[in-house]
Amino acid sequence: MAKVTKEEAMLTRHRLLDSAETVFHSKGFSRTTLEDIAQEAGFTRGAVYWHFKNKSDVFHAMCERARLPMEEIAEAVTDSALNDPLEHLRLLCISFLKKSVEDKHCQKVFDILFHKCEFVDPADPVYKRQQEAFKRAEKLVENLLKRAVLKKLLPINLDTRMATIIFRATIEGILRSWLFLPQHYNLKNQAENLVDACIDTLRFGKTLQKK
């Protein structure tokens, strides 16, 4: 028993990543061994060490794989809301939240990133990934807010900097809290309302306006 088709090899790679998702999710990053991951997928550690450098590399690959569906969403939204930056932001957040509820892969990976791993070494690729994701999200939001202001969809004197910070923090907080206690309420049903409420803050809040 050894040596399979290239396709089969890619399949085992994905099975290993699936396995990593489940095991990381149930045991946490630090407590899972490569033995756990291999066994869950029906292989041995040899397979893992062939496809990946070490445990951190498995983690990195797992995150990278989960990134694609999210980017697809972003592109789909960009196409559908071309000239309305505020609607763009709205749809982006709603689909982001809904996707995190519906897609079990995304859900697990986000839950792992929020609650089942540690961010310690700033040189760690996963740490840098998160930092960049944060900054990218901020730039995206702030850019959309500024365009919305220009189009008079938001108050002319909106403090876009503070608005961005609080808006992004809210979306993140909503997802993180729900992942921590999913049975607490139905996020899938409430996603629109919650996002709309966030946008209300931008529209009607006096505190976020300068001077």
Added chain:
Amino acid sequence: MAKVTKEEAMLTRHRLLDSAETVFHSKGFSRTTLEDIAQEAGFTRGAVYWHFKNKSDVFHAMCERARLPMEEIAEAVTDSALNDPLEHLRLLCISFLKKSVEDKHCQKVFDILFHKCEFVDPADPVYKRQQEAFKRAEKLVENLLKRAVLKKLLPINLDTRMATIIFRATIEGILRSWLFLPQHYNLKNQAENLVDACIDTLRFGKTLQKK
């Protein structure tokens, strides 16, 4: 060299917890050894095993110690804003955020809880602590919101449930994001504005009103 005063023993206990804070914060929970904690404080593992059952027990004690200053804040606020539930909530959040910035102990512990440990086993005391802290915060917020509605400080038809969820998530998200990138902006200066913006959402948001 052995056997010191009871006071000295209490002092070493606190020094070990200080040490735990710094080491957990710099290396993360899973990567820190009891040897690390002991050495940082100038003791050996024997001292740690005398004062605590194991590493989880150290962690638990560390959290427990950091809890007190936060509760003092809550009490101080309760005294100062007796008949204005909305102002109560406002002061509570502002002082909570400011304390997290000013008090280095609180800051480290929160950073550890957010980014440098894993929440896996629901039976783990620390996991349960967090769950209960979450639920307590929600009840506190919702209670204050309901009282504010009764006092006509907030719209009569406010959906307090959703309002609570989004409000608490925002405050948590703000703190977490700032801890992740503290140099991103000055939270201490902006705390009031951010909290006021959250309260604006409750006041002026149409989406959070029922029907």
Added chain:
DNA sequence: CGTTATACATACAACCATGAATGAATGGTG
């Protein structure tokens, strides 16, 4: 003032995960 429990340091045994080294079997390639 003698005894005992305390507050640590030191020493020891056991386990477990890692990473590399090796093996084996087959698919791809000329």
Added chain:
DNA sequence: CACCATTCATTCATGGTTGTATGTATAACG
């Protein structure tokens, strides 16, 4: 068809951490 690289399994050596057991000096106590 022969050879080599691929894909995984198996084995081995190693180190590092844990928990406990033991040692010890002294503060607390009667």
